Amino acid sequence: MWFATLLTSGAASFGRILIAGLLPNSVTIVFVWLLIRAHSFSGASDWNLPLPTDLKTDLVQVLFALLVITLLTVLVQPFQVRMIRLLEGYWEGWWLTARIAPVLVEYQTRKRETLAARINDLGDRIGELRDSAVETLQEQRKRQRYQARMAAARRRATVKLEQYPRPTEQDPQTPLLPTALGNALRTGETSAGERYGLNTLASWPRLYPLLSEKLATLQASARDSLDAAANFCVSFFVVALIAVVALADEPKAYWIPALAFSLCCLSYLGSVAAAVTFTTYLRVAYDLHRFDLVKALHHKLPDTPAEEYELFASLSEFFRAESADVIADGLVLDLLADRLYDHSAEPD
Missing domain, CATH: 1.20.58 (Methane Monooxygenase Hydroxylase; Chain G, domain 1)
Known part of the structure; x- marks a missing residue:
């Protein structure tokens, strides 16, 4: 039983790594490898050179390319959230984009x-x-x-x-x-829990472990689709830039960066569609499991929508409170002093 579970978990994890990491990164690495083999950076490209010639040499190069793709995937993975936020439009940290952002927000x-x-x-x-x-x-x-x-x-x-x-x-x-992606994700981030008085961004990390297995699988699949589309968008954009530099003196090859940029735009549209699906499951998670969060925190279940909203509003305030603004020691006494705990589900 444990071996089957391990295989299932490993297959799911490998599927995510393959779709959201290895394949997008391989697009960039393979394209650069082809340009190098064709001598595109030093003159006119000779597309006969990348063709297989010596099996042993080509096999070594393929293994080296696989190693580079794997290392790149491992190194880029910790920056996945930052890359998504970059595509969302959180550009305050850069001088140029911080000045472009207000124009696009107005649009x-x-x-x-x-x-x-x-x-x-x-x-x-x-x-x-x-x-x-x-x-x-x-x-x-x-x-x-x-x-x-x-x-x-x-x-x-x-x-x-x-x-x-x-x-x-x-x-x-x-x-x-x-950006459209940022607004599509912000739609869920400002409405999923807020409909019940919960702050979504503050409560989601606490609600996610309580999701049912089926809903967690659907939500993870939507997130994987979003990450994969975003990674492909970045990969094709990088390919387009490299192609412009390498093929600048070859007008007949301008279709290559044009195609890469078109695929970049298509991937971005796919990321927006995946974000819409992700926010849908985000709302469903709060619809079905918000009271599981109340039970897990051992608070008394509300009897009316008004009590529910009041409870979730106070919990949101508690979740968002930071030690820099409020004394962390005894914070519960300041924000949740009038709440009654419920331990009836605990075994004797």
Whole structure:
């Protein structure tokens, strides 16, 4: 039994490493290896040179490439979160990007406002068509086709608008991020637990260990898809930059960096789609397991939504409190003094 569990766990871990690490990194390493073999950095490329010639030499080079890919994956893995945050648009730490960010945030703000206005306009036009009178069967069919097209356009605009964080009573001025990926993830980070009074960012690390096995698997799969798409985006972007440098004097090969940049954009769109799925499972986790967090903390389960919101609001304040602002010793007495514990589930 333990051996089967070990194999299953190992296969799952290797699958994540393969999809989110080895394959994206191999794109960059193999491309650079081909450019070096073709002498692209020192003149015109000779694409006959990368073809296999000597089995022994080629095998050594392949093994060396695999070693480099593995080392690169190990070295880059600790920076996975930072890379995702870079694609999200957390650019305050760099001089240039910190000045570009406000421009892109303004673009994202106007895009959200445009989508909201378009949804309202399409809704009004659909209502007008529904209430308008028609005289002939041909006019009725024409109206139905036009109404169906507008309803489809309204659904598409609604789906896009749902990828933006919405203002709440606690935070009416929810700031947007410069990128679509950042806004798609922030949508879940500002709504999953907040619907019940819980701060998502502060409570998620405590809720995640309590998830059911099936939901944890689905959530991890969505996260792996997000990481893989983001890593491929970065890899293809690096490939495009290297291709521009290596093939600058070969106009006939300009399709290579163009293709790499297109794949970079496609991977980025895939990361946004994966982020939408991830935030969906994030909300589901709070819907199904928020009371498991209450039980794990041995607090009394609330009887009404009002009690639930009050409990979670106080817990969020407790989770977010930092020792730099509040004395950590006895913090529970300051923030949770009026709470009653429940130890009924403990064995005698």
